[in-house]
Amino acid sequence: MSALLEVSNLHAGYGESAVLQGLDFELGQGEVVCLLGANGVGKTTTMGVLSGLVPASEGRVRYDGIDLLALPTHERVSSGLALSPEGRKVFPNLTVEENLYLGSFNRNARAHRMRKLDEVYALFPRLAERRTQSSGLMSGGEQQMLALGRALMSNPRVLLLDEPSLGLAPLVVQSVFAAIRAIAATNISILLVEQNTHAALSVASRGYVMAAGRIVLAGDAATLREAPELRDAFIGKA
Numbered sequence: 001m002s003a004l005l006e007v008s009n010l011h012a013g014y015g016e017s018a019v020l021q022g023l024d025f026e027l028g029q030g031e032v033v034c035l036l037g038a039n040g041v042g043k044t045t046t047m048g049v050l051s052g053l054v055p056a057s058e059g060r061v062r063y064d065g066i067d068l069l070a071l072p073t074h075e076r077v078s079s080g081l082a083l084s085p086e087g088r089k090v091f092p093n094l095t096v097e098e099n100l101y102l103g104s105f106n107r108n109a110r111a112h113r114m115r116k117l118d119e120v121y122a123l124f125p126r127l128a129e130r131r132t133q134s135s136g137l138m139s140g141g142e143q144q145m146l147a148l149g150r151a152l153m154s155n156p157r158v159l160l161l162d163e164p165s166l167g168l169a170p171l172v173v174q175s176v177f178a179a180i181r182a183i184a185a186t187n188i189s190i191l192l193v194e195q196n197t198h199a200a201l202s203v204a205s206r207g208y209v210m211a212a213g214r215i216v217l218a219g220d221a222a223t224l225r226e227a228p229e230l231r232d233a234f235i236g237k238a
């Protein structure tokens with residue numbers, strides 16, 4: 001069976017600077033797969049290309065049998081791809097519920113808005129308690145939950161999670177990852193970009209290590225945990 005998301009020979013960059021240089025990986029239906037690697041190897045750029053914010057200069061992305069790179073961003077969202085961006089990017093002056101609504105404007109989500117809202121509040125009771133509060137007043141962990149909830153509001157098949165642990169205390173990271181596990185149990189496929197290797201490999205069944213815009217190692221979580229290449233990738237030797 002072919003993968004739900006299949007990335008082949010992807011190249012992308014900014015002006016003269018080449019960042020992705022022949023990236024290949026796959027995400028299967030219902031899988032949680034992590035992309036690991038040091039600062040600056042191109043993980044966020046990968047998420048940008050998948051969500052349509054950064055153009056690819058070469059390569060292919062097949063999503064559910066279609067050519068994803070040919071679709072504009074809003075159609076990617078409508079077809080079930082949702083990004084929870086690095087740094088969360090919640091709208092600080094809007095309330096929790098207003099931020100959640102913004103996740104549900106695409107064609108595929110509008111009709112399910114109330115059901116999705118109930119699901120998000122069941123997953124994150126804290127967001128329900130704070131539904132009328134300005135998002136900018138919430139803690140980093142609560143804002144991360146809001147970013148996850150907003151992505152879920154678009155009724156996704158694939159969630160692209162960029163650094164959900166960034167800047168959070170260890171206990172908060174644990175609760176964010178418990179939520180990611182609960183989301184994965186609903187059969188949503190998850191591509192997880194993380195600097196926190198330990199947390200990522202606690203939830204992903206397998207993963208890839210990136211260095212200099214390519215995959216340098218692929219394996220299941222147990223293999224990656226022990227892999228010297230993973231350590232090397234973080235100190236720039238890979």
Ligand code: ATP
Nearest residue numbers: 014019037038039040041042043044045046086195
């Ligand atoms: P991080 O964990 O720091 O986000 P990353 O692996 O996600 O790292 P990217 O954010 O994809 O890496 O960045 C890859 C390279 O592209 C870096 O050298 C970065 O400085 C550069 N870069 C990222 N965004 C831009 C941009 N908008 N314009 C120019 N260069 C950029």
